Amino acid sequence: MKVLSVASEAVPLIKTGGLADVVGALPAALAGHGADMTTLLPGYPSVLKALGRVRAVHSWTSLLGVPARLLSGKLDGYPLLVLDAPALYARDGAPYADAAGQDWGDNWQRFSALGRAAADIAGGAMTVRGKPVRFDIVHAHDWQAAMAPAYLRFAPFGGDAGRVPSIVTIHNMAFQGWFGPEVFPRLGLPGEAWSIDGVEYHGGLGMLKAGLACADAVTTVSPTYAREIRSAAFGMGLEGLIVARGRAVSGILNGIDAATWNPAKDGALAARYDARKLDRRTANKRALEAEFGLDADDGPLFIVVTRLTWQKGMDVLLEALDHLVGLGGRLALLGSGDSAIERALHEAASRHPGRIGVRIGYDEALSHRMQGGGDAILVPSRFEPCGLTQLYGLAYGCVPVVARTGGLADTVIDANPAALAAGVATGVQFDGVHYDAFSAALTRTVDLYGRADQWRAVQKNAMKCDFSWKASGQAYADLYRALTA
Numbered sequence: 394m395k396v397l398s399v400a401s402e403a404v405p406l407i408k409t410g411g412l413a414d415v416v417g418a419l420p421a422a423l424a425g426h427g428a429d430m431t432t433l434l435p436g437y438p439s440v441l442k443a444l445g446r447v448r449a450v451h452s453w454t455s456l457l458g459v460p461a462r463l464l465s466g467k468l469d470g471y472p473l474l475v476l477d478a479p480a481l482y483a484r485d486g487a488p489y490a491d492a493a494g495q496d497w498g499d500n501w502q503r504f505s506a507l508g509r510a511a512a513d514i515a516g517g518a519m520t521v522r523g524k525p526v527r528f529d530i531v532h533a534h535d536w537q538a539a540m541a542p543a544y545l546r547f548a549p550f551g552g553d554a555g556r557v558p559s560i561v562t563i564h565n566m567a568f569q570g571w572f573g574p575e576v577f578p579r580l581g582l583p584g585e586a587w588s589i590d591g592v593e594y595h596g597g598l599g600m601l602k603a604g605l606a607c608a609d610a611v612t613t614v615s616p617t618y619a620r621e622i623r624s625a626a627f628g629m630g631l632e633g634l635i636v637a638r639g640r641a642v643s644g645i646l647n648g649i650d651a652a653t654w655n656p657a658k659d660g661a662l663a664a665r666y667d668a669r670k671l672d673r674r675t676a677n678k679r680a681l682e683a684e685f686g687l688d689a690d691d692g693p694l695f696i697v698v699t700r701l702t703w704q705k706g707m708d709v710l711l712e713a714l715d716h717l718v719g720l721g722g723r724l725a726l727l728g729s730g731d732s733a734i735e736r737a738l739h740e741a742a743s744r745h746p747g748r749i750g751v752r753i754g755y756d757e758a759l760s761h762r763m764q765g766g767g768d769a770i771l772v773p774s775r776f777e778p779c780g781l782t783q784l785y786g787l788a789y790g791c792v793p794v795v796a797r798t799g800g801l802a803d804t805v806i807d808a809n810p811a812a813l814a815a816g817v818a819t820g821v822q823f824d825g826v827h828y829d830a831f832s833a834a835l836t837r838t839v840d841l842y843g844r845a846d847q848w849r850a851v852q853k854n855a856m857k858c859d860f861s862w863k864a865s866g867q868a869y870a871d872l873y874r875a876l877t878a
């Protein structure tokens with residue numbers, strides 16, 4: 394089975410969030426399940442640079458009005474196709490916005506072109522030794538790739554011959570790709586696509602909406618988030634469509650890359666360890682305290698690794714910092730994003746010298762050192778489609794303290810009395826992202842930390858969890874098979 398995975402990000406080439414981790418991991422996750430996955434990415438400068446020697450395998454004189462080439466390369470040893478369209482992608486910096494943080498005005502064109510290219514490729518536009526290469530299914534990720542199902546449905550390559558089925562995966566409903574109606578005539582879609590069953594959304598072009606309406610199946614990255622987006626609080630306007638798609642919508646948890654996130658083999662750590670050698674974490678804790686300028690002591694060291702946004706509940710974290718310090722806790726935080734939150738964090742750090750350390754920026758290696766040396770990771774997200782940092786926390790015995798929502802609800806077992814008695818607790822959950830619930834969870838965590846035997850048991854349970862791609866790879870492969878049967 395040949396699968397074309399289409400996305401705007403994939404590790405190690407281009408990443409702004411968890412989407413990239415997932416897209417980068419999928420080819421290997423599917424390889425053992427009879428699915429050969431090729432990944433299609435836009436030709437951002439960083440992607441082209443990493444490609445090295447390339448081979449052009451197809452070209453368009455006009456792809457939504459611009460010339461483009463398709464380059465062939467490798468993504469961690471798996472097939473990669475890169476859409477080289479300099480007019481759309483040859484821009485430095487972040488993939489979606491200019492240096493001032495303003496979204497590029499032509500994002501509709503940049504990512505509709507990606508969808509158009511995916512539909513062409515899947516339908517056999519690319520030839521090898523004169524023979525068209527076809528794909529059995531297209532797997533599109535998030536709004537940037539979500540036009541692919543619309544092109545497959547309304548304007549397939551070569552006319553009507555043998556429609557290619559498609560899946561859209563929602564990694565975050567908050568980002569939808571909404572544009573004005575004036576762009577529609579430039580999409581190369583027939584008039585019938587401008588409808589409630591097509592790409593039209595509230596009088597404009599809705600790119601994620603188009604994918605949700607046109608794909609044969611819709612997945613999101615946890616079963617709980619798949620349920621939550623049926624409601625207005627989480628559906629962000631698309632809840633009606635999600636409900637209407639009924640059983641076509643399902644949730645498949647993300648896995649983590651066990652080769653990159655394994656404390657027994659992690660070269661970023663001062664001391665490597667496994668569940669039988671948890672004492673070795675102390676060396677990592679000391680190193681982390683030194684790195685963040687924190688007091689060295691045996692009290693709980695909390696960590697946070699995140700985008701600094703409202704979604705991630707950073708305002709509530711800020712409110713609860715005095716409480717956290719009052720409990721004898723310390724915090725090491727790594728993040729970037731909202732500048733007002735950054736300023737408030739710096740201000741809290743200067744109010745609590747030695748107790749709160751803040752690092753603004755993006756630093757992959759530091760995030761590993763934090764998971765390997767912190768006692769507990771705080772994830773107070775208002776919504777969380779799956780979340781990866783709590784999974785890394787579980788793997789590293791850095792106990793997750795999470796809001797009971799989305800993938801956080803599905804992956805952490807709260808240390809309530811029943812779970813502790815049964816020996817299955819892996820973390821702490823709380824309901825509702827507000828000061829009272831979060832500060833109570835901090836208190837409960839510090840109490841648990843004080844009961845050293847129980848804390849150790851929770852760490853060990855956490856490290857036993859298998860959130861590798863094994864089960865999820867199987868689930869995607871089963872879905873591909875059902876849609877291509």
Ligand code: ADP
Nearest residue numbers: 410411699700728754755756757760780781782
């Ligand atoms: P989201 O995709 O919503 O940002 P996830 O938890 O799904 O949240 O994924 C975030 C990913 O980005 C994780 O791999 C996390 O470790 C990483 N990450 C987030 N912020 C930083 C940062 N400042 N430095 C290093 N890694 C980060």
